[in-house]
Each structure stands twice: as structure tokens, then as C-alpha cells.
Amino acid sequence: xxxxxxxxxxxxxxxxxxxxxxxxxxxxxxxxxxxxxxxxxxxxxxxxxxxxxxxxxxxxxxxxxxxxxxxxxxxxxxxxxxxxxxxxxxxxxxxxxxxxxxxxxxxxxxxxxxxxxxxxxxxxxxxxxxxxxxxxxxxxxxxxxxxxxxxxxxxxxxxxxxxxxxxxxxxxxxxxxxxxxxxxxxxxxxxxxxxxxxxxxxxxxxxxxxxxxxxxxxxxxxxxxxxxxxxxxxxxxxxxxxxxxxxx
Amino acid sequence: xxxxxxxxxxxxxxxxxxxxxxxxxxxxxxxxxxxxxxxxxxxxxxxxxxxxxxxxxxxxxxxxxxxxxxxxxxxxxxxxxxxxxxxxxxxxxxxxxxxxxxxxxxxxxxxxxxxxxxxxxxxxxxxxxxxxxxxxxxxxxxxxxxxxxxxxxxxxxxxxxxxxxxxxxxxxxxxxxxx
Numbered sequence: 010x011x012x013x014x015x016x017x018x019x020x021x022x023x024x025x026x027x028x029x030x031x032x033x034x035x036x037x038x039x040x041x042x043x044x045x046x047x048x049x050x051x052x053x054x055x056x057x058x059x060x061x062x063x064x065x066x067x068x069x070x071x072x073x074x075x076x077x078x079x080x081x082x083x084x085x086x087x088x089x090x091x092x093x094x095x096x097x098x099x100x101x102x103x104x105x106x107x108x109x110x111x112x113x114x115x116x117x118x119x120x121x122x123x124x125x126x127x128x129x130x131x132x133x134x135x136x137x138x139x140x141x142x143x144x145x146x147x148x149x150x151x152x153x154x155x156x157x158x159x160x161x162x163x164x165x166x167x168x169x170x171x172x173x174x175x176x177x178x179x180x181x182x183x184x185x186x187x188x189x190x191x192x193x194x195x196x197x198x199x200x201x202x203x204x205x206x207x208x209x210x211x212x213x214x215x216x217x218x219x220x221x222x223x224x225x226x227x228x229x230x231x232x233x234x235x236x237x238x239x240x241x242x243x244x245x246x247x248x249x250x251x252x253x254x255x256x257x
Numbered sequence: 258x259x260x261x262x263x264x265x266x267x268x269x270x271x272x273x274x275x276x277x278x279x280x281x282x283x284x285x286x287x288x289x290x291x292x293x294x295x296x297x298x299x300x301x302x303x304x305x306x307x308x309x310x311x312x313x314x315x316x317x318x319x320x321x322x323x324x325x326x327x328x329x330x331x332x333x334x335x336x337x338x339x340x341x342x343x344x345x346x347x348x349x350x351x352x353x354x355x356x357x358x359x360x361x362x363x364x365x366x367x368x369x370x371x372x373x374x375x376x377x378x379x380x381x382x383x384x385x386x387x388x389x390x391x392x393x394x395x396x397x398x399x400x401x402x403x404x405x406x407x408x409x410x411x412x413x414x415x416x417x418x419x420x421x422x423x424x425x426x427x428x429x430x431x432x433x434x435x436x
Contacts, residue, residue, distance in 0.1 A: 099346070103352075103355070104346075105342070105346070105348065105349070105351075105352060106342065106406070106435035106436045107342050107348065107349070107406035107435070107436050108349065108352075109436070112435070112436040113436065118435055118436075121433075121435065122430060122433045122434075122435075123430070125427070125428070125433065127345075127401070127402040127403070127404050127428070127433070128339065128345045128346075128392075128394065128399075128402035128404065129345065129346055129392070130394060132395055133346060133347065133351070133354075133392065133395075135347075135351065135354035135355050135389070136355065137355035137356075138355070224436055230434075232430075233430045
């Protein structure tokens, strides 16, 4: 670990094969992210982790670390773009925090807090999306899906069940359940699945525990997500060696 | 300060929870009254808004009367603030937005069990509902937003005192909440 790159003026060491995001988090530098998860191959879709590298904007979760890169992340130009991305995600789904069980534990909400997003500003779409409460232990609320594909990745790569998939394209893209009926009760999904743990927002919820931890005492009520993401370091090894976005 | 700032407040499609949270600034209300005087507001019961420095609007826009009141506020207030989840994204009332309004009214007033001889209210004094509930910024320009359901008294106090002091209001991690 001798080579380094520059991130907002700090020297960041990296191991061969690490991405800019992995090296930055391992070295204690936070870069905002939503679809990135340390245990999975980078997806590169949410673009919250966009940084400027030698003047060009790149997704830091998919960009391989190289010696002497000049990476800018915590600058107003990028934070303004990140604010707009968070606002667009809020406007595109039905994100009613006061009635959401995930409130306080939600990464989208926590990023909004951290980036000082006071309002969406865009015209809300208010899409008509279903609930799936057919499973005895698990509720799906598609209103809040941000299409990060973490549940898809967790279910296929870790659980070996392939319960979820994304269907459609563009604005009609949506999360589906891989069952002939399309219902979660007709899958082998279980509370112990990895796919239960990875949803950054409030789509995949265990039943009957909704408010066992009161609002106001939850993870991101305590401390900002920018501090807690670093607590999760050291990051675990990445599954596979390539980047999903590049392989597509 | 030589002249007090004039402040108007109202609740549109809201529950008055944000107003209750505003009252929760408790004895700081007295300090606030050294700096501001109230125009149209539930505190004064003035029915129409005159020229003001700051307008604070709770709730979204769900009917024709809400539109008129909001335009009155925008026309009269130099600075217009949307307070609370409903004003900012429609909130709970907007959870009907993915449904057809006609179907909602039919189900609530006509087809639900136990509604013998029910009819959809049509008194001319009742404001007509809009087909969708709108956040305030979709109807008029909003200058500032205070998120929360409701925002805490401390958040409201911090925001207003920053604004009155001529600073850009900042909430910070402890006061910014969407729930």
C-alpha cells in the first residue's frame, strides 16, 4: 500500500484493484453514496458518489484507484448536483417520511439531512405503485423504491434465490418479484435473507416491528450518515472483481 | 429595531400541527413579539392578509380556497415560507394523489357500507376539491422551506431568528427532520 491519490487535498493510499470509493472509505474519507454497498460489486447507478477526477466527473464507486489521481468530492459544485439527485429521487417516488417505518433509518432521508435538502423543489410525480403484503413476515412498499438494485444483487448473489428483478425501462422501470403470481408469498424469501438487510429506503420491511424503536431514536437521528458510513469501515472484501456497470 | 416585522401565518391542507409546534416555542414567543407583530393568523383572527414582511404557510393546496389564500399570501408577503411536510410535498393529504378524486368521493360518500341515502357534499359554501393535492411551490414561488412533521419548536425558532437577524437560515443535523 504505497501508492496514493489525492482526495480533496488529502493523500489516500490504495491497494491494487480498489476503487476510489473503497480506498477513500478505508482511509476515513466519506463520499456520499446510495447504491454502493461494501459487500457487493459496484453498481454505479445512483450517481450520488460522483466526483471530479482530473477535471472530469466520474462515479467514484466504479472508478479504479490509480496513482496520482486528483479527486475532488466535497465541493459545492458536486454537492449541489447531489442535492438535485436526492430531490429528484424524492419527487419520483412516494416518499412520505412521517408515515414511513424506515424513517430515521433511511439512507435517502439521511443524505437529504446531510446535504441540507429542505425541500424537493421539483414537481412530484405521485406514481401509482402497489403494496405487497402477501408474505406472512415481510411487507413490500414499492412506493419508496429508488432502483438501487441492492435487493436484486443480495438475493441472487448471497441468498441464491433470485427473488427480485428490475423490469421496464426509463421512467417505467420498476422492481418486480420473480414469481409467476408476482407476489412475495410465492417466493422462498425469508426474514433471515441478506436481501432483507440491504434496502437503503423503506421498501422491504419486516412485519410487526415497525415502531419498536421510536422515531427520534433511530440510526440517523443520532448522528449524520457521513460519520456513520465511516464507522462501518474497515470495508469488507468486494464480491467478484469487476464492476457491474462496466460489464453490462 | 425601529419597526417591527409584520408576520402572517395560515394553515391550508394541514392539521395545524405546525402552528401548535410554533406555539411550543413557549416563552420565546414574548421575545419574538419584541421583534414582530402578527397580521392574518389564528393568533389574531384577522381574516385577510395585508402587506407583510414574512408569510408562513402550513399545509398543501387541496381545494380552490387554498389557492386563493396562497395567492393572497404571495401577493402580500415579501418572504414566503412553506412550513412542514404537507406544505413541502403534500404530506398526508397528498396520499390520495395516485387515486381518482371521483372514485374517492364515491367510495367515501356513496358506496361504503352504512351510507344509506349518502350524497357527495355539494353545498356552494364548500370549496371545490382539486383533483390532486399540490405542494405550495407548485402553485407560487416559495422562498424558504422548514421541513418536519411538524418541525420542532427549536427548528422554527432557529429558522425565524436567523431570518430576522438577516442571516441565511440553517438548521443543521439536529434540527432538520422530515418526520
